[in-house]
Amino acid sequence: METMEIKPDLIGQSVGRLDSHEKVTGAALFTDDLQFGRKLLHARIKRSPHPHALIKSIDVSRALDLPGVKAIVTGDDFPEHIGLYLKDKHIFARERVRFVGEPVAGVAAVTEEVAEQAVELIDVEYEPLEPVFDPEFGASPEAPLIHPDLEKYEVPNFIFPQAGTNIANHFKIRKGDTGRAWERCTTIVERKFHIPHIQHVPIEPHVAIAQVDQTGKATLWASSQSPFAQRNLIAKTLGISQSDMRVIAPLVGGGFGCKAGVTMEAMPVAIATKVPGYPVKLRLTREEEFYTNFVRQGLVINIKVGCDADGKLLAMENTMFWDGGASTEYGVNITRAGGYSSTGPYDIPNVKTDSLCVYTNHPIGGAYRGFGMSELHTAVDQCMDELAEAIGMDKVAFHKLNCVRGGDTLVTGMTLHPVGLEECIDKVAKAIDWGEKPPAGAPNKRRGKGIALAWKAPAMPPNAGSSARLELNEDGTATLGVGGQEIGQGTFTAVAQIAAATLGVPYESIRIAGPLDTQYSPYEWQTVASRLTWSMGNAVRAAASDARRQILETVAEAWDEDVNDLDIVDGVVISYRSEQEQPLKEMVIYGLPNEDFTEWTGGPIVGRGMFMPTYVTGLDPETGQGERAVVHYTVGAQAFDIEIDMETGKIEVLKGAAAFDVGQAINPELVKAQIEGGFVQGLSSAVFEEIQLKEGVMQNPSFVDYRIATAADIPHEIESIIVEVPQDDGPWGARGVGEHPMIPAVAALANAIYDAVGVRMDGPPFSAEKVYLAMLDAGIVN
Template identity: 60%
Template sequence: MTANESFTSEPVGKSVPRIDAYEKVTGSAIYADDMQFGPGLWYGRLVRSPHAHALIKKIDVSQALAMPGVKAVVTGADTPKNFGLYLVDRPIFARDRVRFVGEPVAGVVAVSEEIAEEAAKLVQVEYEELEPVFDPVESAQPDAPLLHPDLGEYKVANFIFPQPGTNISEHFKLRRGDVEAAWPQCAAIVEGEFRLPQIQHVPIEPHVAVSLWDLSDQVTLWTCSQSPFAQRDLIAQSLGIPHGNLRVVSPYVGGGFGGKAGVSMEVCAVAMARAVKGHPVKLRMTREEEFIGTTVRQSLVARTKIGCDAEGNLLAMETAYYFGGGAYNDYGVNIARAAGYSCTGPYLIPNVKGDSYCVYTNLPVGSAMRGFGMPEIHWGIEQIMDQLAEKIGMDPAEFRRRNCVKTGETILTGMKMTPIDLVACIDKATAAIGWGKEAPPSAPHKKRGKGLAIMWKAPAMPPNPGSAAIVRFNEDATVNVSIGAQDLGQGAFTAMAQIAAQALGVPYEWVRISVPVDTKYSPYEWQTVASRITWSTGNAVRAAA
């Protein structure tokens, strides 16, 4: 601190320089791929399945092991346990069968990335191809090819309901009122089918993981992660590591959007490091591998029917969501669940029949992405609302004012709605865009339209997602704040510094955030997901201060 510095007091609500701005704009910020490990660093590459669905009959690694510079080859025989957050259905390396193109079958460790790449081509795998299924509706049928014969044996969270003997990994069912009795009372009914493909997160920074399993069985994983503590838990369970022996360090993350939550390729790096104890092993995804070998937003087929009376009051809704969860649904089951209990959107509908399915398909693994379960369903709901309003001759904004959920009303799950004012939001939005007034197009060959949509974002967290913080004063009155939350580019570190400064009554410029996030030293954080960090970790920081 110098006498010429300017200080920001009471920084909450003010625009302040970001904590990480200087490092990032100067290129000095350290990401996982930038970390240096010296000449002892070895490299890993994955052998991936060329088939969408096949039995593994035989794996021959002898030619790869004979190649100079190759140090180890790891297969499913070395990793007998599955991993998963809500449904433990995913092998580290495929064992008896492969379920999507790109699934890891083996991992090669070598002294250089180039040698590992060439050696991976020498791993011989004998497959027996099986019939694949790619569409979630087709996969949900009783006669579809069965992807997970052992579904009934998987460990599963007590709020997830798989259907063994089928490809349905989760069925969330919601019933309210009497839908069949309501349809004859409707003056207008609109039905639609809405399809959404899988979507890749495409972070600027591909997935990178470096793992060291030392000779005393202490294990460290350096990786770009939204959820270091969840990764520690899942990896420790799948590889039989005491939690106290596994340390996850996460430096800056170059974009996540949900794709770096939970576990994808990181566990492969740890398993490969176990095979060459004492040497760190680096595994990094190419851009092509990002698309097939990490996770994606799940696909969806939504079949929705909604009706209203002549005055514009919504009376009934029937919907079925088929989420294409990909080959493994360890995270995806919770997405289908969240969509199920949110299926009406922010509308009060007295009669509802909702079924939300997560379904295995022979496609890349579906997982979390930006408000999961919500954008996927609302774009269809909102189109139907516009069509209903048009059918009865009502302004779409007024239709939404009439039917949107209001404070104190009992919503579809039986919960009383907390204090909100969605009508005021609609009023402000329509006023801001000049709703009902024609706006001239920017060119003669163009048209200008105006639209309005509303949605809600339901929480999909377990009941115990904790956040913790430690606040320390230094000798010169500057402050160090330790948190387990991650900054993905959304400004979490800056927000925590603002909250700490406000709570302590010190200038914002005096606060430092202790990084990187390190499960050995940082306080616990469930995951940096669900738009929860400012509220959850922020309250922890305020309480610590």
């Protein structure tokens, strides 16, 4: 990698987003805005009312008789499994249903109303089975089996399902000797936390339209973080060749992980195979969005951490029961990520971790911003706070003593690259005047401050790849083709900066080839894991370098000069030797003539680039040890300064501060926007959010009952801080930060609550009611 190069001015410059004009004028097209004409069919889904039951029979005859119904499909029509990591799911349930809301049949009809009526007319006979709602019980031998065929499912070699149990993945860490280390600990904290399920809640609900032609070729238009993964998985499951399955993905109205992998998108494609020629549209209602789609898994975590008299961490034991839900096709890898990062960003020599992904009859757990790290840190960082308190050490000093540094041997045996975690800690501590405790603003209020750390590595297959293409235009601009998606994070802007800086043209000269289309866009694994700036950024840089090389070779030949004497500055090729100049305009398509126009050199310029990490190693299945578990870690810290109203339990955030080491901010204002948005999403999950499940049924599937933060709920002030310790293989040192800002929020707030009123709860959300009741229990109020 060319990290030693001088950084161009454009890298680190906060240019404006290239998609904001179309977004403020209403011109930006999202999937639901696409028009398909009067032949469009509308799909609705018959869903299971049972958390766990056998399907005895499905009778669609009454529904088929309804005028306007064009097709009805059930699990019988689609026998193959689907799944990103563990292939344990069907597009429509076969033989058995495993959660309330699971698709059982799909209808396509001329209107949504007719489709709804047809769904009501489908008769399904069930035989209820004993359900499992508690992952700890689910992992026990007494629990009824939810997937009796677990051992038959296709699975990659880094996931370890336990046949004959509900454990879809068991990830282990055995590092050092915790048994002996406990004897040397002077202080040990042992806790159990329950982290509830939460929902992603993009403001744009899931929507997908599919059309299959008479030859069986399929096109899917979807609000998607993963057009290529969807092409691959849906094509395989339906027996279509990947190149005959085209996915077109317009701008995404928020993702946060829920539009990654395949969730509902396979259904309209499956239905469309029965009505060739007709586009079939499925748009989830907000209620369906809440209870039928992938959720953030619940977690029950037992954690034990100890340190010596000087505060040095010696040992951790950590058992995590992840509530994987009815399918763990994606969730098994969250369990793995929770396992290999189970210490948090702390240097702990002796570690024993069991991270278990457990099937339950709850909604399916999927990727959610942070991929397990928020849940994990909620436990780890509260224990650190308690340990520091127990040994009478300043909490910031305790964090700095124990936090990971470059060169440390991590929990998996991997050696950590240079990181600026200490700097992050110092900066957030300073931002909230750590150590000073001014009085609360009113007699009925108490003030508290809290801090927590975060780390996260991109969780993905070891060889997740990116590619890019840069095509030059007659006017000297360049069209950048990428397969990574703009989901609000600003990735199109960041990679346009990378392309412009590499090629030597102004930022305004880069166009993004959109919408993403698997037929034209270069391959990208998925828009997840905070990996695009780094991975796709490297591919874009390579593509722009390739285009630049082609241009300079053309000019060198035409001018009979050495390419090393040439440069591209502001869209003009210049020679430092002859001082000639040649604008890119026109020559990048038509090439250059010789002096008497009898010969031409060059031609249309198309640069190509790709990036794929080649160095991630496997981990030993029994010890979780290996040379390099992940590509890298992004680290950071967050702090809260709060007041709690003793009469109501309501928390008011006076100030929040967050610092993350992003290696190199390509666009600092976009990084800060991610930090602010993640901070508030984290805060929202800490004080409001919980999917209330009763016998497998979500009790609060609406914005009224499932509250998310509004404009009135945010901190009085958020200070966003960027730390830059470069990544050796990132573009100019960049690492991703999309997910990280939400990770430490729950623990940092919990620690601030403790500081204010001296109570700890066993899990979020820290609603006013819950805080008040905890204070009541503790005798702080009466």
